[in-house]
Amino acid sequence: MTITVSHIARWKQEGRSIAVLTAWDYLSAQIIDAAGIDVVLVGDSLAMTVLGYDTTVPLTLDEIIHHAKAVRRGLSQAMMVVDLPFMSYQVSIEQALTNAGRLVKETGAQAVKLEGGYPEMVATVARLTQLGIPVMGHVGLTPQSVNQFGGFRKQGKTAESADRIVAEAQALEQAGAFSIVLEHIPTEVAERITKLLTIPTIGIGAGNSCDGQVLVTSDVLGLSDWQPPFAQPLVDLRSQAIHAVQQFCQQVRQTPPEE
Ligand SMILES: Nc1nc(=O)c2c([nH]1)NC[C@@H]1CN(c3ccc(C(=O)N[C@@H](CCC(=O)O)C(=O)O)cc3)CN21
Numbered sequence: 389m390t391i392t393v394s395h396i397a398r399w400k401q402e403g404r405s406i407a408v409l410t411a412w413d414y415l416s417a418q419i420i421d422a423a424g425i426d427v428v429l430v431g432d433s434l435a436m437t438v439l440g441y442d443t444t445v446p447l448t449l450d451e452i453i454h455h456a457k458a459v460r461r462g463l464s465q466a467m468m469v470v471d472l473p474f475m476s477y478q479v480s481i482e483q484a485l486t487n488a489g490r491l492v493k494e495t496g497a498q499a500v501k502l503e504g505g506y507p508e509m510v511a512t513v514a515r516l517t518q519l520g521i522p523v524m525g526h527v528g529l530t531p532q533s534v535n536q537f538g539g540f541r542k543q544g545k546t547a548e549s550a551d552r553i554v555a556e557a558q559a560l561e562q563a564g565a566f567s568i569v570l571e572h573i574p575t576e577v578a579e580r581i582t583k584l585l586t587i588p589t590i591g592i593g594a595g596n597s598c599d600g601q602v603l604v605t606s607d608v609l610g611l612s613d614w615q616p617p618f619a620q621p622l623v624d625l626r627s628q629a630i631h632a633v634q635q636f637c638q639q640v641r642q643t644p645p646e647e
């Protein structure tokens with residue numbers, strides 16, 4: 389790995405945007421690393437995109453470790469960050485330390501990402517960074533709380549909820565987070581946070597004022613069977629793959645088995 393937390397911190401000061409994409413195995417990691425991505429996130433979105441669950445809630449720590457180990461083997465320059473799955477870090481600070489430790493030791497992750505900026509989570513982030521595990525924060529639409537939100541809804545639409553998200557982002561920076569994901573919030577709210585913070589903001593569905601952008605790789609490649617309103621595919625690999633497989637079927641069926 390040639391990219392580290394030091395690069396990420398410096399890039400905000402230099403005004404260089406940070407490009408982040410997700411990977412879920414050796415193959416997807418190799419492709420985005422070869423293309424020059426800065427940070428690879430082994431996101432818990434893999435629960436939905438490659439495991440077929442309706443939400444990220446069911447994903448387990450053992451499952452993401454299995455995927456993250458494969459991703460790690462596919463990277464040669466990008467920095468690797470791994471999501472802590474739902475309920476693998478919220479129960480207690482001890483639980484978060486134990487499980488973040490497993491991610492770092494077993495997968496070679498350089499940092500972990502966790503959702504939420506409420507006081508208990510801020511305390512957890514402080515403890516993790518104190519122990520030498522860099523943390524990427526995540527506020528706004530935090531998909532692990534989908535059942536509380538009642539859907540994958542845009543957050544920060546009222547003045548109160550916008551102020552709460554800004555305060556959470558500031559608290560996470562204070563606690564030592566090295567960067568923070570801002571998901572599905574109004575552009576103005578993301579812009580406020582980006583100007584207030586020294587650490588880089590990485591936006592997804594949060595406008596163009598953030599210090600970096602993240603998307604789910606299968607959405608960018610047009611491989612997903614569905615994507616959120618803010619993700620614009622740059623190529624339609626799903627139809628191209630279906631077409632190639634149709635050609636293969638046709639070729640095979642054209643040639644009867646030899647006697
Ligand atoms: N393929 C994929 N891409 C993602 O960006 C992604 C995932 N999966 N899984 C985890 C989360 C979930 N995300 C989502 C999912 C759906 C919407 C969405 O459709 N939002 C609608 C309304 C949804 C509702 O009201 O229930 C919107 O207009 O905001 C947004 C973000 C982003 N993340």
Ligand SMILES: CC(C)C(=O)C(=O)O
Nearest residue numbers: 410431432433569602
């Ligand atoms: C989209 C990003 C921010 C994420 O958390 C994920 O892929 O799980």
Ligand SMILES: [Mg+2]
Nearest residue numbers: 431432433471
């Ligand atoms: Mg995630």
